[in-house]
Amino acid sequence: MNYKQESVNFDVLTGQEHILDNEVLETAIRAEGSYFLNDTWDVEAGVQLVETGIRNFRGINLPAFRSLSKEVLRTTSLYVEGNAHLQTYTTIAAGIRANYFDKLNKYRIEPRLTILKKLGGPFSLEVLVETKSQTTVQVVDFQTDFLGVENRKWELVNGENIPLLTSRQASVGVNYQKKSLLVSLEGFIKGVDGVVTASQGFLNQFQFERTFGSYVSHGIELLVNPSFGDLDSWLTYSFLNSDYTFSDLVPQEFRNNFDISHALSVGLTYQLNNLELSSGVNYRSGVPFTEPQGIDKTNDEIVYDFPNAMTLDNYFRMDFSAKYRFDISDKWSGNCGIAVWNLTNRENIINTLSSITEDGELSQVNQKALGITPNVSVRISYKF
Template identity: 30%
Template sequence: TWEVNNRLTVIGGLRSTYFDVTDKMYFEPRLSASYSLSKKWKLKAAWGHYYQFVNRIVREDVSQGSRDFWLLSDDQNSPVSFSRHLIGGISYETNGWLFDVEVYDKSLDGIVEYSNRQSATALVDLEDTDYFFEGTGVARGIEWLIQKKTGKYKGWVSYTIGEVVHDIPGISDNPFYALHDTRHEINLVNTYEVGRWEFGATWVYGTGKPYTSPYGEYELTTLDGVTYNYISVGAKNSFRLPNYHRMDLSANYKFKMGETGSGQIGLSLFNLYNRDNTWYKEFLVEEEEVLETDVNLIGFTPNLNLSFKF
């Protein structure tokens, strides 16, 4: 940490990792800085390199939705993934309030998807490695935050507008939105303390994530008379699931047990108004007609909890 003067502070770091699977060293430099415009206003910026040695592999299954899995990086089917982060922002902070805005841009390398699209045109036996496709991507956006930090009532509201775009040759001729791309996201978090009671309310909203939809079925017949049936799909991730939102409520009561012990009993209500939020879609093609089924996330779920500390 270098305090250049009473306004400017710079923090630098270097992380190094040796990964025995690839027999390589990986260096991750990081640099951040903050500049105080006044006692309450502050500018900030950060830059860094990051590697990940366990990768989430997106398995494209148009008929049954996403079936993702995780692989240890081997620099073959699952490369060591890399990301470069650039973040800049400005904040206004008092003893009780925080107002913060950040802009981020993250370049991504070593993104992998597993797909059997290639088998629809190859008509030959493929090796397992032929189903892995590697590419790059970018994540960028702007985040706003307003937070009340003190008092019986605390809480914050945040809004993010952003996008995550992948470019994977073999999967799509053009860049496409990633499965976890959410254009708009809002979070409202509230807590209120009175005596030994603490009440909480949270509301989450996000625009629908993308998915790929089939639009029919076709047949290919080889020269030896063997017929293969294949599903014809639309553009990669060109459709959007319905928007996601839910409200959660909670109430907790704290009590003492003797001189040193304590406990807490609480009730939480997940997805209070029982919103049907779609996780993914399943498709069935029958007689050239596409039948669509929504697979939903958890609906209204009450939960009672009791804990003790000695």
């Protein structure tokens, strides 16, 4: 896997050029095997070696500044999983994964358990418990770089200011599936440790803080997917509650930047011969933000209220698309389509940033989502 980002910001007034390059190269090799004990039991096991390298370059011409860093981390993993298909219409998958991170000189054991059980008729139960880890983190240096567009870069964990990101989560879901109707309801809880403040995109008093902590999220997710011949529809709803804990910040506990309490999505797709019509509505609560109270003239900095105590206005968007498929010959075919994003042209504020102007006044800039945006596409395909 290879990922590369190149960014250039040029200030016409000062002649300053700011270059930022971020490259990720990941190579993996894996060997695995399975053994079937009988019709009920089977076992899978394997070993995986992953090498992740990240290169970061920053260059500024005025004043002259250059910074180049290259980091490599190798992860060795051994894993084994046993699967049981019981006569009680129950499937159990239990596994364990042992990881060794050479750069951190650290071992980590990650157990996982999945249980699927038919409850009778169209009902089934799914239980999932697992732990995971991540060795890369996407961070934001400065929110105002690159014309104010948030610019993220990938960095490797180092066990110091960027700890290993670990998570533990559990969920219980009940499914109903019969003929053309699927209903799924799931409750979950998730805890993540090693969360770096620079990866969360803070726009308040913690924007320049560099520390790490954790967050805990819990909620429910609902899916309703009925189909009626050529008409397919779906409805999804989610409720989320998520809170940070950073022991080095004051206050230590407050709402997560991505704590969207309610999210609702409804969609319809209708197929009429070669014509496909689709429409969807997305509605969700606004994201949390911190209200500025004023300016501290002594330190020339903004004074903020309690972090993430306020919430932006709700988000609403309606989309529409139409696609038509056609045949040109036995070998050639094509499709053309039109799509309209935010059909109602609603103004949705998705973030807000406060700053101090050159006159020493408090300024607040709202980041808005796209207004009505039409798209037209044509694709021609040839089948060999």
